[in-house]
Amino acid sequence: MADLTNKERMKIQKHHMPEQDPLERAKNFLEVNLGYDTATAIEEAQRCIQCKNKPCVEGCPVRVDIPGFIKQIELGNFKEAAAILKKDNALPAVCGRVCPQEEQCEMVCTVGKKNAPVAIGYLERWAADWERKNIGLQKPELKPKTGKKVAIVGGGPAGLSCAGDLIQMGHDVVVFEALHEIGGVLMYGIPEFRLPKVIVQAEVDGLREMGVEFRTNQVIGMTDTVDELLKEYDAVFLGVGAGLPYFLNIPGEHLNGIYSANEYLTRVNLMKAYDFPNSDTPMFNVMGKSVAVFGGGNTAMDAVRTSLRLGAKKAMIIYRRTEKEMPARVEEIKHAKEEGVEFFLLHAPIEFYGDEEGWLKGVKVQEMELGEPDASGRRRPVPIEGAIKDIPIEVAVVAIGNGSNPIISKTTPDLKVNKWGNILVDEKTMKTNKKGVFAGGDIVTGGATVILAMGAGRTAAAAIDEYLKNPDVWLEEKKEEVTN
Amino acid sequence: MNKIIEARFLAPDVKLFRIEAPKIAEKRKPGQFIILRVHKNGERIPLTIADSSTEDGTITIIVQGIGKTTKHLNTLEAGGEIIDLVGPLGKPSHIENFGTAVSIGGGVGTAIAYPTAKALKEAGNHVISIIGGRTKEFVILEDEMKAVCDEVYPTTDDGSYGFHGFVTQKLQQLLDEGRKIDFVLAIGPIPMMKAVADVTRPYGIKTVVSLNPIMVDGTGMCGGCRALVDDKVVFVCVDGPEFDAHKVDFSVLTKRNRMYLSQEKQSVEEFEHKCKLDAKIKEVANG
Ligand SMILES: Cc1cc2nc3c(=O)[nH]c(=O)nc-3n(C[C@H](O)[C@H](O)[C@H](O)COP(=O)(O)OP(=O)(O)OC[C@H]3O[C@@H](n4cnc5c(N)ncnc54)[C@H](O)[C@@H]3O)c2cc1C
Ligand code: FES
Numbered sequence: 164m165a166d167l168t169n170k171e172r173m174k175i176q177k178h179h180m181p182e183q184d185p186l187e188r189a190k191n192f193l194e195v196n197l198g199y200d201t202a203t204a205i206e207e208a209q210r211c212i213q214c215k216n217k218p219c220v221e222g223c224p225v226r227v228d229i230p231g232f233i234k235q236i237e238l239g240n241f242k243e244a245a246a247i248l249k250k251d252n253a254l255p256a257v258c259g260r261v262c263p264q265e266e267q268c269e270m271v272c273t274v275g276k277k278n279a280p281v282a283i284g285y286l287e288r289w290a291a292d293w294e295r296k297n298i299g300l301q302k303p304e305l306k307p308k309t310g311k312k313v314a315i316v317g318g319g320p321a322g323l324s325c326a327g328d329l330i331q332m333g334h335d336v337v338v339f340e341a342l343h344e345i346g347g348v349l350m351y352g353i354p355e356f357r358l359p360k361v362i363v364q365a366e367v368d369g370l371r372e373m374g375v376e377f378r379t380n381q382v383i384g385m386t387d388t389v390d391e392l393l394k395e396y397d398a399v400f401l402g403v404g405a406g407l408p409y410f411l412n413i414p415g416e417h418l419n420g421i422y423s424a425n426e427y428l429t430r431v432n433l434m435k436a437y438d439f440p441n442s443d444t445p446m447f448n449v450m451g452k453s454v455a456v457f458g459g460g461n462t463a464m465d466a467v468r469t470s471l472r473l474g475a476k477k478a479m480i481i482y483r484r485t486e487k488e489m490p491a492r493v494e495e496i497k498h499a500k501e502e503g504v505e506f507f508l509l510h511a512p513i514e515f516y517g518d519e520e521g522w523l524k525g526v527k528v529q530e531m532e533l534g535e536p537d538a539s540g541r542r543r544p545v546p547i548e549g550a551i552k553d554i555p556i557e558v559a560v561v562a563i564g565n566g567s568n569p570i571i572s573k574t575t576p577d578l579k580v581n582k583w584g585n586i587l588v589d590e591k592t593m594k595t596n597k598k599g600v601f602a603g604g605d606i607v608t609g610g611a612t613v614i615l616a617m618g619a620g621r622t623a624a625a626a627i628d629e630y631l632k633n634p635d636v637w638l639e640e641k642k643e644e645v646t647n
Numbered sequence: 648m649n650k651i652i653e654a655r656f657l658a659p660d661v662k663l664f665r666i667e668a669p670k671i672a673e674k675r676k677p678g679q680f681i682i683l684r685v686h687k688n689g690e691r692i693p694l695t696i697a698d699s700s701t702e703d704g705t706i707t708i709i710v711q712g713i714g715k716t717t718k719h720l721n722t723l724e725a726g727g728e729i730i731d732l733v734g735p736l737g738k739p740s741h742i743e744n745f746g747t748a749v750s751i752g753g754g755v756g757t758a759i760a761y762p763t764a765k766a767l768k769e770a771g772n773h774v775i776s777i778i779g780g781r782t783k784e785f786v787i788l789e790d791e792m793k794a795v796c797d798e799v800y801p802t803t804d805d806g807s808y809g810f811h812g813f814v815t816q817k818l819q820q821l822l823d824e825g826r827k828i829d830f831v832l833a834i835g836p837i838p839m840m841k842a843v844a845d846v847t848r849p850y851g852i853k854t855v856v857s858l859n860p861i862m863v864d865g866t867g868m869c870g871g872c873r874a875l876v877d878d879k880v881v882f883v884c885v886d887g888p889e890f891d892a893h894k895v896d897f898s899v900l901t902k903r904n905r906m907y908l909s910q911e912k913q914s915v916e917e918f919e920h921k922c923k924l925d926a927k928i929k930e931v932a933n934g
Pocket of ligand 1: 260261262263316317318319320321322339340341342345346347348349352353381382383384402403404405406428461462463465492568570571603604605606610611612613614616
């Protein structure tokens, strides 16, 4: 098996991800992708030619040894494959499902130059699932206790990965989370059909078993301030996410039936409103209704596909630009289309209208065309004069991104933030301008990705470990590094 | 988990709870609220902190059983537990020495007005409290208010106690008597708060109301609690809950609060049905 020639390897076609039937799955919340079986995973692993320059590793934000773990799958050493993954990626079962591989590792894959790239994401997912299902999440070795205590604020991917590394380094770690569940966007944002919550739960349980303490219902800034944490802890990591939904700021946005994607998805995922009345949290009854989701990112795709699963008669994406500009993962757009989501591209909402009682009845949209490229290089959509139409809808979900939640910055006035409220850090260490305070994830970058948040959490953990050995000396050494 | 230290009814369906929450007790300021859940599939609901004690580390909330969660809450007794309790949330009331301040509480709104009335008094105001209730039994916290205010006027819609009429009529009476009023705080059902705003508007009296929209997280993350104030969108959980009464769009607030009316009704019906069944089962079991 191991003696396949590159030519033979190149001949193997990419293995498709087995999926639930589109029309069937659009009615349930079960995971869409079913995962490879062992034989398929090994065959897919054989497609990797173990090229010397390994562009995939460079393409990965946290530099996972991709050829390394794939080789172990090919050889049947599945435990080893998972171990290699976890050296650089604290949440492979999550990232294998939600990373935009087509813009990262798979985009630069050498095999991909001639054929379809190696399905790195699917293999990552497979190896991580194999571990969880067959031998349970393996516990890394813990270093002897250092007696130092670190407070992690926010239980999303940034906070979890930082906590995971610090506990292994021998520090005491307490995670403070505002909500009643740990996981951040992984719990309240990304739906079950894309990321089953048992996977997140297993990761959190694993951290708990390693000794990480989780305190839910703690809004730092309100319950305790960062300065108060600093009195009790030797360092603080802020991984509080973006978490302040933008609205369209058009007339009628207060009408009943209009949600931010955060609220819509939180009601369904975290509060389980789909199971009303067994679950107490209500939600607009979407059954048989028309739903429009505004935006083109993963959040928009999650909201629109959730609407189908809640029984919407018509579920639409309304987006100002074209499909090419959509920030969503390619697979999410593909899945949405297969499930019957309608796409209104180059359409911008200008006004919501409702009835006397305040219920949403429709949206006025302006048709656009592409004009000159803007600063980001994207061609700016410009209105086509007079091309305005009414789309009747009962539910609207605004998924145009998040700003930074000001609770931390307002209550920590000496913490430097930029004009959008993102915390300023030194990217090599994630240290902020405030002594003992580090930050990473969406609160630093603005809404980004799970893998970047996780990577930032790890970078911060490594720096915190160094910092704790001798805070003043470390800070003196790092003084030159600008906090940008 | 937060332990219930004390639970007692103040009026029909209105129950006071003293709950162990040392951190919140230490931190909270008048006007702030908490969010709680009563069971693992429970919804998150906001409740204003009526009082707190740093000595025994407790906070007091006063709950009117209207929806499923508040009805469920009101079945809990001392010794019981609240599974999730988070706070303090929201901005504290703006307190200063205005001169003469009137605190108006309608029904359970009195409980929400109480901590702010107390703080206004401590800031040096002459505080007049108007406590409204449908009938005598719904007038709550009269003794507590008397202890912290200069004048207290209970009012009842049916005249069974105190002033016969609405809280706004009592307020109008004070104004007609030529009382100089510098500040009004009104907390209660939306129509009441709107009516108070209408009374004080022509006099140009600074008037503040505490809004009660539907919330989820209470940290500014979902935007579900948005309201229109001065024609601008605000997130009540972080920008409020108190706002200038003359600028609040009460009509939008009223409509948004009806968003889940039919689901809430269904929830309450099922809950009451279940309570009845449970009681039946107990009865049978006890022979
Ligand atoms: C619907 C949706 C779909 C997405 N899909 C993808 C995808 O497919 N692929 C991908 O890579 N990325 C995706 N993303 C983006 C990705 O989820 C985020 O970039 C990532 O979760 C950021 O991680 P984080 O740890 O910085 O923040 P978060 O995950 O936001 O976690 C922050 C946590 O901090 C808590 N918190 C906030 N303030 C406080 C406070 N004051 N005190 C205590 N706790 C606090 C929050 O409650 C939250 O739990 C998606 C995002 C959304 C919303
Ligand atoms: S309750 Fe979610 S933003 Fe206010």
